[in-house]
Amino acid sequence: DIQMTQSPSSLSASVGDRVTITCRASQSISNYLNWYQQKPGKAPKLLIYSASSLHGGVPSRFSGSGSGTDFTLTISSLQPGDFATYHCQQTYNSLWTFGHGTKVEIK
Amino acid sequence: EVQLLESGGGLVQPGGSLRLSCAASGFTFSNYAMSWVRQAPGKGLEWVSAISPDGVNTYYTDSVKGRFTISRDNSKVTLYLQMNSLRAEDTAVYYCAREYCSSTYCHRYFDYWGQGSLVTVSS
Numbered sequence: 001d002i003q004m005t006q007s008p009s010s011l012s013a014s015v016g017d018r019v020t021i022t023c024r025a026s027q028s029i030s031n032y033l034n035w036y037q038q039k040p041g042k043a044p045k046l047l048i049y050s051a052s053s054l055h056g057g058v059p060s061r062f063s064g065s066g067s068g069t070d071f072t073l074t075i076s077s078l079q080p081g082d083f084a085t086y087h088c089q090q091t092y093n094s095l096w097t098f099g100h101g102t103k104v105e106i107k
Numbered sequence: 108e109v110q111l112l113e114s115g116g117g118l119v120q121p122g123g124s125l126r127l128s129c130a131a132s133g134f135t136f137s138n139y140a141m142s143w144v145r146q147a148p149g150k151g152l153e154w155v156s157a158i159s160p161d162g163v164n165t166y167y168t169d170s171v172k173g174r175f176t177i178s179r180d181n182s183k184v185t186l187y188l189q190m191n192s193l194r195a196e197d198t199a200v201y202y203c204a205r206e207y208c209s210s211t212y213c214h215r216y217f218d219y220w221g222q223g224s225l226v227t228v229s230s
Contacts, residue, residue: 036217043221044202049216089154094157095169098144
């Protein structure tokens, strides 16, 4: 199976901060990498697909980059509604896997 | 409006069985691949199983192979997950999720999720 390593596992940031979360795959996955946001008690929501494509309705402060094994999710200016857990997901082969998540907390 | 509504979760003893259902509405169900994704308490997401739009192709994560069966009834617009030989480590919220599919292929990301159904395996 392809292992996905997310870092950091948690971070504290303030409103207005630029936040970067990374996800590393154990082998090359081309650009088959998605990012989801999840708030407590809620289902995940798609933010970014195919490494860098913004899902409809998602604010432009969210962006994704990378290919191969290394990927990043960037929030350019953190807003109050962005405090949540972020998950990366690889869909390169038929056995999809998620990272362990990054919790973004208020500093 | 796309909606996915899971049901069938609950408390079951180790070794027992349970069947989850996911009722779909607001889209042409038979055109989309579907998956089950679970989340153990306080843990990350784990993809469990997927099924093609026509139900012919199915996929499972290693830890549930031989114990779980994914299926769908396109006439009833419902996705199922039959779970047998349940273990304590299967305790989780189970989400059904729609994989976005265009007319030509499925794009390998989940654009809609249900609200989840809690499965607790305990004696």
